[in-house]
Amino acid sequence: MTTIDRVSTADPGELSDSRKRLALLILCGAVFLDALDISLLGVSLPSIKTGLGLSDGSLQWLVSGYTVGYGGFLLLGGRVADIWGRRRTFMAATVVFIVASLLGGILTAGGLLIATRVLKGIAAGFTAPAAMSLITTTFREGDERNRALGVFAMTGAGGYSFGLVLSGVLTEIDWRLVFFAPGVIAIAVLLASPLIKADGPRTGGSKIDAAGALTVTLGVMLLVYGLVQAPAWGWASAGTIGTLAGAVALLVAFVAIEARHRSPLVPLSLFRSRSLSTANLVSVVWAGSTIGWQFVATLYLQETLHYSALTTAFAFLPLGVIIVAVAKFAAGPLVGRWGTRAVVTIGMLIQATGVLLYLGVGVGSGYTTAILPGIILHGIGNGLVYPTVNIAGVSGVADERQGVAAGLITASYQVGAGVGVAVLAAVLTATGGADAGVAHFRWAFLVAGLFSVAGLLVGFFGLRPTAAAAVAAPAERAASRPLSEAAAER
Template identity: 85%
Template sequence: MTTIDRAPTGAGELTARRKQLSLLILCGAVFLDALDISLLGVSLPSIKTGLGLSDGSLQWLVSGYTVGYGGFLLLGGRVADVWGRRRTFIAATVLFIAASLLGGVLTDGGLLVATRVLKGIAAGFTAPAAMSLITTTFREGAERNRALGVFAMTGAGGYSFGLVLSGVLTEIDWRLVFFAPGVIAIAVLAASPLIKADAPRVAGPRQSFDFAGALTVTLGVMALVYGLVQGPAWGWGSPGTIAVLAGAVVLLAAFVAVESRHRSPLVPLSIFHSRSLSSANLISVVWAGSTIGWQFVATLYLQEALHWGALKTAFAFLPLGVVIVAVAKFAAGPLVGRWGVRAVVTVGMLIQAVGVLLYLGVGANSSYAAVMLPGIILHGIGNGLVYPTVNIAGVSGVADERQGVAAGLITASYQVGAGVGVAVLAAVLTATGGSGEGVSGYRWAFLVAGLMSLTGLLIGFQGLRQPKGAAAASPAAPAVPAADPVAARQ
């Protein structure tokens, strides 16, 4: 595993209690980001009726958040590194609150979509800032692995809780799904002064900001996500889809060219010299494509083939979140410390693939307990192992001053993967019979999702291998000084 400009973390300056308080607050941010992705799910029909929105506008209440989130992650990570992580986190949380409360009172569909884009942009700054604050607060190794496991567990819990909360709030008033995240974010903002302060800026010449890199990568990723979101509606061979995706390729190629020449690049290309980091980002793409794509198809199957209601469907996925939370909290960190990231990712992707492929047996009258629940539980175990472990691999060996960039990269990979997965499986579903009463199209889509998981297994097995003689220096399981009060309890 290549070590990239390793720098001391200085995490020992904080007490164990202060570290845990910081972790709790930062996990509140990822909880919000995940919650806001799933919270609109059940409420969309009520919002459509209440505001008289078209299907296109309704789709963009979800897609607008994704485009803003995915498009600004790399910029958010770099801003956090340069401007200050806690400062970036606080400013973005304020924007998130304002957009949430404004969205709850608006009656115009276009303006409501705009608030969703703003919330996505805010999340694009809070997510890498929060993750890099964690990686610079907790010492690399068992201590950081456990913290990232809690971070991942909170994200999974937020997504699952959002599905259920969406149904409950919609029963009262659909506007509450916009207000609720803002209220929680106010509590996070009030507690933010307790987060670890940014380290003093190192004396020396002030680095120039890479505006060209920021512009090309932000527009490039936004174009990519936008093209993937719109592809199924426009048609993959339509001029609009081709133009947007081609534009994304051109912008991202320009970004690479800019980064190779800039003195202070937004994303130093040397960061990809780490095979662990590069492999972790590739795994993130296929993992997110498989898991989010599978959930998208499974939701359609339950509602359109089995005719389940939205709230019943939401509760059907509740065991997924419970299992992910339990595995991420109690199993992932210790297993990484004992067996390393390669073994945990490989086994996790295999378990996830089996869980997805069990859905090849679904039919028009399948039993939830006998057919679907076993797949959900296996899927949750795989998720709980892979998600925190890939986060660990994606930031290991990266210097403190680049942790924001590394966090932005890994989170952007998830977002791009989710867009790819939903787009690909939607296309497969359409091409093989579509959704509705028949189940053939669903089975083909589940097969493709399972193959994505197996692809992640192969990437992890090959890419996360440690060079000979590197085992002792692996950041996954270093010796932890007993003087640290948190590490002493390992």
């Protein structure tokens, strides 16, 4: 494991095990909300379109606007949390999230409704790295932190799956409830936030790198925007090429600025860690595979097998349940025993197998024989990989850089999700002629499987065999034993 600037030195003796578990519960509320808000609109979009008379383009931006805001502000959000104080940043951004949620349930103009979604995404760009870095600085690096991050990942998967089902239930009552529901949950999280350990603002080198913040935020937002719009514009169109070229230029400028700045937004020294750099690359291709696969599978279930939106949501329910179980009970202990390389490699292999099973689907495929086996394998792979890349992405990072490291790994996931959906949408378009049948879906599933294989190779060759095993050193395992035993008793 490479130590970056200074190894994290969170003193777990400052909080009792019960206070730590309470803090973890509250912080997991943030990732639950982020995941819930991404999936909650899925089933309700047709009702929203009818209720407000929105165009297909406007409807798309109810989802994409959140993603652009979220992905664009993650790095800035992580740095602000490191400087201004993580709990303070978490609470302030939660207030913005609540206001945007409540406004979204009231407004009737499509443009304003999209604006609230962008605002919620920006708020999530601050709460997510603040919450994750609060966890990594509260729990001792090793088994204790691995278990906490496993629960954190599990909660995200649970929020996404719960959102799919809840979306169908709330839409049956009134589609406006899908905007109000996250705000109500966020109010509960905000009221409980003072129970989290306070951390004051940093002193020394605490100025925000304004030029770096501007270039990376605009660069990532432009990249995500270009990827989202590429299927509609065409990959060879002037709009797509210009947008992506602009994003690349801004990100290159960002790297140049960071190399010269005395207090950079993202110190380039972070990437000297082979574990951190590899974890971010794995996160990109892993998200491209899993989110892209779900995008294609949803279309296949509804367009070919003629599932209703609510039936589709329930069809994916086992995915979330399995991810939750594997992330909570298996990922952390396996990382402690085998290390991150082994767990990522095995997880990506299982996920690739699950995705590639869909090469055999047809017009009359049954759920239990053709659909469910791939979902089960996909869930196991997800449950192993997601918490493990989070562990690898923050291991050995100094406390004062934990927010940035958390922002990096989450931003990698968002960019990967955008790449995966955009690429697979392009594959569907390119192979979906009038007589294509289900062939275009099979081509898209093949590409999603190749993303998983790429993640397997990157993880196997990029992560060192001992990288995560060192995280679970015997002394740290002994120090974290009370929490581990308490978690096992629950």
